[in-house]
Amino acid sequence: MDSNKTDELSWKRKWHEIIFHHHTRAGRLFDEILLVLILTSVLVVFVDSTQKIHTQYRFWLLLAEWLLTIIFTIEYIIRIIVVPN
Secondary structure (H helix, E strand, O other), X not given: OOHHHHHHXXXXXXXXXXXXXXXXXXXXXXXXXHHHHHHHHHHHHHHHOOHHHHHHHHHHXXXXXXXXXXXXXXXXXXXXXXXXX
């Protein structure tokens, strides 16, 4: 097997283990970070629905929404890449 192909499979296996198996330390940490990001996203949307806060912090709330959306998109793409089939 080609060395590059082996490295790619090794990378995919490691990330598959982290993302899909919570029994490892790295898997639990990944899940916990993802949970915090999800809750933060919900909080940002909730806070942004208040007109006074939306007006005052519009830029920062929009920035937070976009950053979280980008993070979730990257996480989703990585899931697609590392899944075996």
